[in-house]
Amino acid sequence: MSFSVNSTGSDNTQLGRRHLLVLALVFLVSAILTCLLYSRTLHIGFLLDDFVHLDYASKACAGDTSGLMRAFTGNWTGQADGLTSFRPGISLSMVADHFWYHLNPIGYHATNLLTFSICSVFCGALAYQLVDSDSFKQRASTAVTAAILFAVYPLHAESVSWIIGRVDLFCTVFYLASLSLYFRFRKSGQYLFFVLSLIAFLLSLISKEMAVTLPVVIAIAEVLLPNSLGWIKQSVNRRAAYFAAFAALLVAFAVLRTVLLGTLVGGYGAGNLRDFIHSRHRFFNVATLSKILFGVNEEELLAPGFGKIAFSSWIGIFALTIVRLVQPLNRIRTFAFVAAWIVVSVLPTFQIWQISPNLVGSRLFFLGSAGLCILMALILVPTFKHLAATENHKILAFLQSSRFHLLGCAFLLTLAITWSVALQHNLYPWIDAGRQMQVLHSRLVDLAKGGQVNSVILLNLPQDFEGAGMVGNEEILHRMLKPPVTDADYSRKFSIYKDPSEASTGVMDVGLLKRTYENKK
Incomplete structure (x- = not known):
């Protein structure tokens, strides 16, 4: 008996160390890639709306908090840009940066890079949590891959390079943190993670209203993932109560925001359910969807051969995706969850959903890009353990052969390289x-x-x-x-x-x- 107890404790300790090792590796990879890819953005300086936020930040640091308090009691930008929003968390971040860096824009950009690195870490952490395999190698590889893809994704140039683009960075980092903490809670049953998840959700809401989709994503997870990821079994009523806690927090936030701003929807224009229904065609815009896959600024010249390579790699990835659907049902449910998350995450942008040829509006997909990178990692990272019986099934045997895994790795490498090239291409204008x-x-x-x-x-x-x-x-x-x-x-x-x-x-x-x-x- 004593041996059994000690062995279990030793196994848990070893598992905990492995989790920390993966987290440290993902952070290291994310930090290195962020520095390599985005270091030039440190010298961009202040652009456009950045100057609007320097005013109240400077006054707040000098003792006059009236401008800062307006961010907590009314419209974030004072209707200067036609945007109706409530984002006091971003105002606090600007005040903090001004306190430390005054008018040195390098410090503000450094905050963006640090936050972006942490976004990559949580992207990797969620990928790690979503792998249903017991193979540590499989889970670690998927986590690192998701973090790398997120770091090199070309549509991130706007949100990272522009200081006030941090609205997407802060919203996403807390959104991903909340989702990861919730998954940890459902796996361990420790309510501390549940409370921390709710706090992170609130921080995401006060950074940008895109976070309103999180309760829906939680509900989808509860429908599709419990059996796939080995979560602690709970009654339907208990799981509904978890969702209700997130929904209640969202309702409280919505009521407060409506009282302060005089409108429930906000954004650019009034907006209502009828407008949402009429604007559904925007989400099927082919040009915008192609930008999500290739992410190239058309106003900057790029080598003609790049497009052919990128297009060929996506043809292979789509083919591989179809083939990878030959999986156990649990894994298909995981794929379905991530795909649903991507779709739900962009719904709040119905008023203005469009990515222009010069990538104006690419920030609208910043949150959704986390789901895309996780899905690509889940699909393209080789499976290190057999997922189905292969006896007398030549097709299944080939799908789990080393040659097929190498094919997936080749597509993965090509995707990472083409995205990296496109990212550098997109940074030049900034x-x-x-x-x-x-x-x-x-x-x-x-x-x-x-x-x-x-x-x-x-x-x-x-x-x-x-x-x-x-x-x-x-x-x-x-x-x-x-x-x-x-x-x-x-x-x-x-x-x-x-x-x-x-x-x-x-x-x-x-x-x-x-x-x-x-x-x-």
Whole structure:
């Protein structure tokens, strides 16, 4: 008896060490890849809406918290960009960054990179938890693969490179943490993990409203996964109570948000159930779906051969996916859960779901990309143990042969390489936009300090550079030309020429230009 108890304790200790080893390995791989792939983004500087959030962050650090409190009691951006949102968690992160780094943008970008690395870690952790095999090698390989795919996924450029793009980073990191903690709770039965999961869900909600889908994902998991992953058996009522806890937290958040903002849906426009139904066709847009698979900015030139290689690899992956459906039912349920999670995760974007040719809007799939990378890892990582009897079944024998596993590894390697190349390709516009903004800001400040002019009308200020946000509008221009960004308020000397007919005719209204100048003067 005593030997049996000691042996069990030793086995549990060894298993716990293995879990920690995988987690450490995934973190190491994620950190290294993030540094290698994104280190150049540290010098991009502030872009577009970043300047809006520097104002209240600076004042809060100086003792004036009125601007920060508005993020907790009303619309996050004050309707400056037409967006109705409630994201006080992001405001707190901006204040924290300003406290540590002041106006040094490198620190803000470092926060983005760190958060992104942790997203990759939780992506790997969830992949580890979703493998139903007892093989440690199988689970560890799947976890590392999912983390790598998430790190190199090309549509992450916008969310990681843009400081305020952290709304997706923070929402996703807490979302994945909540889901992983819930899985841990259902496996161990320890309620501490359940409480931590609820806390992480709340943190995700106050970072971005995309997190509203988590209770639905929890419900889908309870339907499909308990038998597949060896969760502790619970009654239907008990499992419904777990879901109800998440749903109750969501309802409480929705009520608070509605009271503060005056609308339940928010986002860009009012939105309601009828709008959601009418917008369903957006989710079947072929151009957007192709961006999810290939993720290439069409405004940046790329070698012609890249498209052929990427397309060929996806043909092979789709074929392999169909073949991998020859699996036990439990594994098929896991595949179905992840696929459903991907679909559900993008539903809140129904008002604006679209990824443009220059990848504007790619951040909308940041949360969904975690599910995609996990699904690819589950499909492409070789199975180290036989999943079905192969006697007298030549097809099954081939599907579990080393040659077939090598084929899966080849597709996996090709996918990782093509995504990495596309990611570097997509980062160029953001790096160039950062350089252009720094030059523009420097020249405008020098012009204002020179004292040679009293009024300047700026023409053709770019909203973006190949999809990377820059100035956008006069409010952003003015915010980047007054404290805390500059030592004095130079914004009064500058305005932007805005001709409503210019976009359609290409002809400048000289009279309007003159009136704009005289009004500014």
